[in-house]
Amino acid sequence: MHDILSSFGIALRLIAGGNAELWRIVALSLEVSLASAMLACAVGLPLGGLVAVCAFPGRRAMIVALNALLGLPSVVVGLVVYLLLSRAGPLGNLGILFTPKAIILAQALLVLPIVAALARQFVEDAWREYREQLTSLGVSARRAVPTLLWDLRLSLLTVVLAGFGRAASEVGAVMIVGGNIDGVTRVMTTAIALETTKGDLPLALALGMILLTVVLALNAAAYAIREWSARHHG
Amino acid sequence: MASPALFPLEARGLGVVLGGHAALERVDFALDGRARVAVLGANGAGKSVLLRALHGLVPPTSGEVLWAGSPARPREQAMVFQRPVMLRRSALANVEYALSVNGIARARLRVRAWEAIDRVGLAHLADRPARVLSGGEQQRLALARAWSLRPRVIFLDEPTTSLDPSAAAEVERVIDEIHAAGTAIVFTTHQLGLARRVADEILFLHEGRLTEHTPVEAFFTAPRSAEAVRFLKGELPWSTASPDS
Numbered sequence: 364m365h366d367i368l369s370s371f372g373i374a375l376r377l378i379a380g381g382n383a384e385l386w387r388i389v390a391l392s393l394e395v396s397l398a399s400a401m402l403a404c405a406v407g408l409p410l411g412g413l414v415a416v417c418a419f420p421g422r423r424a425m426i427v428a429l430n431a432l433l434g435l436p437s438v439v440v441g442l443v444v445y446l447l448l449s450r451a452g453p454l455g456n457l458g459i460l461f462t463p464k465a466i467i468l469a470q471a472l473l474v475l476p477i478v479a480a481l482a483r484q485f486v487e488d489a490w491r492e493y494r495e496q497l498t499s500l501g502v503s504a505r506r507a508v509p510t511l512l513w514d515l516r517l518s519l520l521t522v523v524l525a526g527f528g529r530a531a532s533e534v535g536a537v538m539i540v541g542g543n544i545d546g547v548t549r550v551m552t553t554a555i556a557l558e559t560t561k562g563d564l565p566l567a568l569a570l571g572m573i574l575l576t577v578v579l580a581l582n583a584a585a586y587a588i589r590e591w592s593a594r595h596h597g
Numbered sequence: 598m599a600s601p602a603l604f605p606l607e608a609r610g611l612g613v614v615l616g617g618h619a620a621l622e623r624v625d626f627a628l629d630g631r632a633r634v635a636v637l638g639a640n641g642a643g644k645s646v647l648l649r650a651l652h653g654l655v656p657p658t659s660g661e662v663l664w665a666g667s668p669a670r671p672r673e674q675a676m677v678f679q680r681p682v683m684l685r686r687s688a689l690a691n692v693e694y695a696l697s698v699n700g701i702a703r704a705r706l707r708v709r710a711w712e713a714i715d716r717v718g719l720a721h722l723a724d725r726p727a728r729v730l731s732g733g734e735q736q737r738l739a740l741a742r743a744w745s746l747r748p749r750v751i752f753l754d755e756p757t758t759s760l761d762p763s764a765a766a767e768v769e770r771v772i773d774e775i776h777a778a779g780t781a782i783v784f785t786t787h788q789l790g791l792a793r794r795v796a797d798e799i800l801f802l803h804e805g806r807l808t809e810h811t812p813v814e815a816f817f818t819a820p821r822s823a824e825a826v827r828f829l830k831g832e833l834p835w836s837t838a839s840p841d842s
Contacts, residue, residue: 495654496682500695500742501672510694514685596685596726 366564373565374572385566389573392531392550395463399470400527407475407526408519411482412508416490429483432476441536444469448540463548465540470530477529481522486511517592521585528581532574602665603673603749604630604781606651610660613646620646623660624807626800628783630750633776635796635813636785639828642802644785645679648752651783652676672699675748679755681739683727688738689714691727695742713745714738717771733764740771744780751775753784757791769795789829793817801825 377385414425446452448460448468459465489511497507512519534552541548543557551570558567611624621643628634636644649655651662653670664671684691692710701709714723717737722730727738736756743751756772757765772795776782786792792799792813799816801809801824808822820826 493682495649496678498654499652499676499678500698500746502698506698510684516685596728 370564370568374568377565377569378573382569385569385573387546388549388551388554388570391463391548392552392574393577395466395550396470396527396531399467399530400474400523402467402471403474403478403526403530404523407478408482408512408522409508411479411484412486412512413505414479415483415486416508416511417504426483429476429480433480435473435476436535437473437533438535438539440472441469441539444472444536444540460540461542461544461548463541466537466548466550469536469540470533473533473536474526474530478522478526481525482512482519485515485518485522489515517588517596520588524581524585528578531577603671604628604665605663606630606750606781607663607666608647608651608660609663611647611650611657611662612659613643613650613655614658615646615655619805621650621802622805624802624805626807626810628781628798630781632797633782633795634784634798634800635792636783636800636802637787637789637792637816637828638785638802639787641804643805644787644802645754646805647800647802648676648754648783648785652752671749673747673749674752675743675746675750676752677736677739677743677754677756679758681735681742683730683735683738685726685728687724688719688727688730689723691738692742692745696745699746709745713741716744716774717741718767731764733760733767736760736764736768737771740768740775744775748780750781750783753782755786756784757788758786765791789817801828803828 411429413419414422414429444465445460447454448457448465449455450460457464459468486508490507493507493511493514497510502510532552534556537543537548537550538553538556541550541553543549543553549557551574555567555570555574558564558570605627607627608624611621612619613621624647636647638644646655650657652674653662654676661668684694686694689707689710692713693706696706696709697703711720711723714720717740719734719737719741722734727735730738740751740756753772757768760768769791772782772784782795784795796813799809799811799813800807801811801816801820801822803822803824808824809816809820811821816825817829820829
């Protein structure tokens with residue numbers, strides 16, 4: 364018990380003291396998570412919107428696929444990205460395996476189905492309300508997608524934050540494609556896993572606390588945004 | 598104006614089946630585009646469906662809607678819904694959006710949107726988020742949005758039903774002004790007072806069938822169909838089973 368308490372003490376001192384290694388890991392984590400969330404949203408939001416509004420062949424199959432991808436085991440995504448990027452793989456000549464870019468790719472693939480599925484739900488609900496009005500104004504289904512995405516921007520911001528949170532807390536895939544290389548691809552989650560097995564509890568605890576704070580802050584922000592938008596935009 | 602003829606607007610043997618239920622059956626009439634037309638009838642009589650079918654939102658199951666003899670849906674028509682949907686942007690931006698969708702050049706958007714919003718008396722609220730406006734203000738904004746497109750006919754679904762008397766009076770004033778500016782008006786209502794004040798002609802629907810198409814005075818003084826007589830006496834049962842849409 365005493366050990367754990369003293370570990371907490373050291374962890375807090377690490378955070379407060381501006382430990383360079385700690386903050387480098389945190390910065391890289393936030394950086395790759397932000398990039399992967401952006402990438403996933405750039406594809407996932409319009410994709411979700413199109414699936415919600417437009418009729419096209421294969422739409423049902425795409426909905427089933429997107430929903431199935433929600434339950435994707437992250438180590439499998441890691442394995443697939445690893446195979447793609449490995450020297451013998453189809454994207455091997457990019458040479459990005461065990462770099463932050465590989466992590467971004469793997470995280471984006473994990474976040475994409477979440478973003479697309481949530482966006483589809485939001486847009487589909489809104490389309491039910493807006494359809495007659497927009498059709499009456501002469502808006503085609505395809506033109507309605509950007510209109511709806513913009514009209515739902517505050518709700519969708521919570522989707523973006525959810526995607527970011529998911530990316531930041533990912534371990535398995537990141538470990539496989541990043542390799543947890545000190546100073547290069549070591550992020551919060553993989554560092555926690557490593558330091559815990561090594562017995563360096565203070566660093567693991569410090570990272571754990573920061574990660575928890577980030578996830579909590581994101582959820583609080585999402586909640587505040589929803590409240591604010593309900594009051595100001597109806 | 599050298600624009601091609603839009604009228605007469607005709608329904609020929611128009612029938613609409615919605616969810617296995619015949620909402621309209623064999624409806625025939627022709628509108629000349631000058632008179633203000635009120636579509637009257639009890640709840641569930643098919644008023645809103647008729648309006649949507651004329652506007653082109655609901656495809657006819659049988660028969661047809663003809664504009665000057667052609668089944669093509671013209672662009673120069675607009676509709677204002679009972680509960681207009683506003684986008685989450687300013688009142689002015691809502692009008693600008695409708696204009697930009699309809700291909701109005703960016704440079705002229707603002708001027709035309711301002712003009713429309715000013716004519717309905719909402720200039721002082723132009724920068725407010727549209728969704729926080731009151732019901733009456735949203736209804737007038739919807740009228741401005743429709744009017745800004747310079748349609749030659751506007752369909753109005755229950756334009757004043759959910760409004761308080763002063764808001765309803767404002768909406769009535771705008772409708773008069775739109776008509777005075779040369780736009781044809783077709784509206785549904787079950788408010789007899791509104792029909793009497795605003796309309797020149799009455800289309801009376803009963804259970805999806807058109808039983809009368811008469812000038813407003815004749816309708817109120819000497820209705821021809823038994824259903825209209827009972828409706829005017831307030832004796833028609835107000836069906837609650839089928840929603841009025």
